[in-house]
Amino acid sequence: MTRRTLISSGVAATALVFALTGCSSPTGAAEGGSGATADPATATSAADLGGMDALIAAAQEEGQLNIIARPDSWANYGKIIEGFEEKYDITVNSASPDVSSAEEIQAAENLKGQDTAPDVFDLGTAVALESTDSFAPYQVETWADIPAENKEPSGLWVNNYTGIMSIGVDTDKLTAPAALTDLLKDEYRGSVAINGDPTQAGAAFAAVGLISEQHGGSVADFGPGVDFVAALNAAGNFLTVDPTPATIASGETPVVFDWSFNNIAEQANKPSWKTVVLDGPSYVSFYNEAINKDAPNPAAARLWQEWILSDEVQNLYLEANAMPVRLAAMQDAGTADETLVDAAGLGSDPATWVTADAKETAAANTLLAERWPAAIR
Known part of the structure; x- marks a missing residue:
């Protein structure tokens, strides 16, 4: 699944709503x-x-x-x-x-x-x-x-x-999270992965963007997102494994942050795989x-x-x-x-969708380059 680099839309959230409500x-x-x-x-x-x-x-x-x-x-x-x-x-x-x-x-x-x-x-x-x-x-x-x-x-x-950034969960092994903080619980030990390195891969970048929005940050300020992943790592819940269809099928990566279209596609091969879009802001790009x-x-x-x-x-x-x-x-x-x-x-409600322009993406990327490696050591 490793894929793409530093994705953002360059389109305001209002433009996304505009584009998806018939006004073109x-x-x-x-x-x-x-x-x-x-x-x-x-x-x-x-x-x-x-x-x-x-x-x-x-x-x-x-x-x-x-x-x-x-x-x-x-x-x-x-x-x-x-x-x-x-x-x-x-x-x-x-x-x-x-x-x-x-x-x-x-x-x-x-x-x-x-x-x-x-x-x-x-x-x-x-x-x-x-x-x-x-x-x-x-x-x-x-x-x-x-x-x-x-x-x-x-x-x-x-x-x-x-796509919409989502969480894929193997419900044969784990309960689907109702909130981001659920992933800090002991039942998710050694279970949570994101699709790639956020300093290199677009889906991973968007995952940290979603986590930041859900955890008090923004599309420009990824600090809270990095802090949350660091907390997942300290709790022993974060996996540095790059998820693939094979790791999902085998159960090696039972929780994966990825684009909705990827997580939904996994359900064809693994019926227990559920795609979750959390309440609150959703990262779209x-x-x-x-x-x-x-x-x-x-x-x-x-x-x-x-x-x-x-x-x-x-x-x-x-x-x-x-x-x-x-x-x-x-x-x-x-x-x-x-x-x-x-x-x-x-x-999901398009009114909750957020995205980043080029300036916001650059700011988030700079922070990731400085802080991401240390967060997951």
Whole structure:
């Protein structure tokens, strides 16, 4: 499950509520564009190549797409990848599914000029904001559906999906906590894990963010969150094991802080696995889709971007209990699967959702870098 680096949304909590309550701009074509071009590597929209049919033809001529850091079980990427291959007859090469966002960018730098370099990225916000020099601007045909807060104006990055930070619990072994402080009890000894290192992995960063919000801190002040994890560690309840489906299945990590869509997915293999969203503030955040400016398959990279922001894939995210960025516009247009919307929200109140902007993320990251290693020794 190790995955992504330093995730925050860059979107205010009010914008998240706005985006999920049906108040979006209408569907429309991409805004802007740099004029006609025959070179996919410089196309900023499908229109630059003569439209979607021309983009598809160029991508099929390349014949392949290189992706990185997208486990099949993460937010329905298995079905998303399979659907792209079937629809466009393009082979998807999926490399290093469990690496972090920082490692995605490092892989692009290491493989620059090679045909195995990643074509596209799926990144936490802190890494995305630090890496815009690595991206090619592109605006998908559904660009107007995406709230301004969820995209870089020229198309260097665009949000794709979000989750709610939750706690997964093996109820065959333990009682599901009703409050964060329950995890300090003796029954949770050697049981509590978070998905990765919060100085490296987005899900872990968000876990400390949730703990901070629940324990008197904020999305910018992670001090109370670090203090609480230190208390868990001192009590012998915190596990430094990085949870995976295997450790969950074996019972090695019976309590896991992770995104709701990951914890819910575990229930398919382990029926006793329960996903808990605590009362009070919930940490919610988006990931970011971006195109490698040095993509070896630039047309396929742009077609993948179109695919990710299409109704079909946005509904596939929803099927996996991840909230798609275009949900509000899709609800207005009647193209969202409404049977899945309530389930994805886990019954939580969007008014309680919190997230962090870039400045708040930087402050939290600085504190983590200084204090996290000592907290879990």
